[in-house]
Amino acid sequence: MPIYFYVEREKPYGCFSNFSAHGFMLDELYWPTSEHYFQAQKFVGTPFLEKIRQAKQPKEAANLGRDRSLPLRLDWNQVKDGVMYRAVLQKFQTHADIRAILLSTGEELLVENSPIDNYWGCGKDGSGKNRLGQTLMEVRKILQQQSP
Template sequence: MTTPLPCPCCGVALRHIESLARSFQPPRTYHEWHHVEDNGCWLRKRVGKIILTTTDDEVEQAETIAAWNRRSNPEAPGAPMGVATHRHKKRGTEYAMIGIGKMQSEHWIDPHGGALLDSVDMDEVALYRSVDDGSLWARPRYEFEDGRFEALPAAREMVECHKSDTPERVCFYEQDFYVLSNFSAFTIMWEWTKLVGLVRFDTSEAVYHFMKFKANVPTAQQFQLMERIRRAPSAHEAFKLAERNKHLRRPDWDKVKVDVMRDILRAKAAQHEYVHRKLLATGDRELVEDSWRDDFWGWGPNRDGKNMLGKLWMEIRAELRNQQS
């Protein structure tokens, strides 16, 4: 039995599962790995840092063993070999969904034809297996969910549900205090530069990601990215733009991000009477950003996160009450 390889980023032991082929331009081969401790799924290019710790023969041998184990072991991740969960609408081919992973890559792309490069690092990818020949495939998650695939009955057992959601129902009517979310549709007037003055942002989420790149003297790339974030068609797209360009962040961001968020929330409450009123209507109750993903701004998957967004809102609530007294 071989010793699991260490992850070059965090040191956690990794278990090699099977190679994943995908038709990129130029073609590339990725490998699927799992953190041994949490079974988190990751992808890395064949020429990536992890593969270089083994010989080509060892990699090929591991692939052969893993492929055989997957076909003979019913406990392998994902649906059994013969159970199709999704069908490609155009081609009619059927696949068994394995799950959602994250791409690890140092490859940079230029999707808009401009000078700014976007990274695919940490983008979510759908992992799925052909029920015909067992080949594994990886595709950007947004492409897998954009309508080109249709879910089959077996997919119902793999649906991720939160709160009141069920495999048959998605609840999209937000809770009473959704106004406190950074994704809620309340515009913010925020300073672009001293010379330009205030400009309009669609959400406080967009302002937050904008500020990640607003250094004392921003570079041309940072300016271009800041404008793209401001004009992003949704808060989610603003988030994705920021995530793909982490290399351009201002160097002091981790030190100032809480103070920046506090100022953004103050502006939101000051510029929208409804937000101001709803915040005070929470009384003395604890405010929680009940995100199941974010354990810094929210309470995270185990409900033991820092909940910094909730704490900042409670701080601002106290400020507003003091102003009234």
């Protein structure tokens, strides 16, 4: 039975959202959410990285990161999946409570039920790539191997 998630306020799987307030240290900086980290990585080596990192809310970080008037790094399409994987892995390695929720899903299919995102989510008609769900399942497999 697939597990669908989307909004960070939904219990118990809202913690799978990149907007959930589960901060972590990565690249020697503290990130309030995985959304902050992901969006900021589009601008490594520029002042925009820090502006996004300091955004008050994940929605603000997302809007800044999606601003195409800013100079997006040239290799973004090649590295974005790896960036997401690093952020999600660090988030769930940092927080035991949400790690337990992720591990409790066993082998179930995880689907980001985003009606507006056909890449990270399943999209409006369910035919999207669901890359965030796939990333969570990859991280779950790593965490299952690390569990005693």
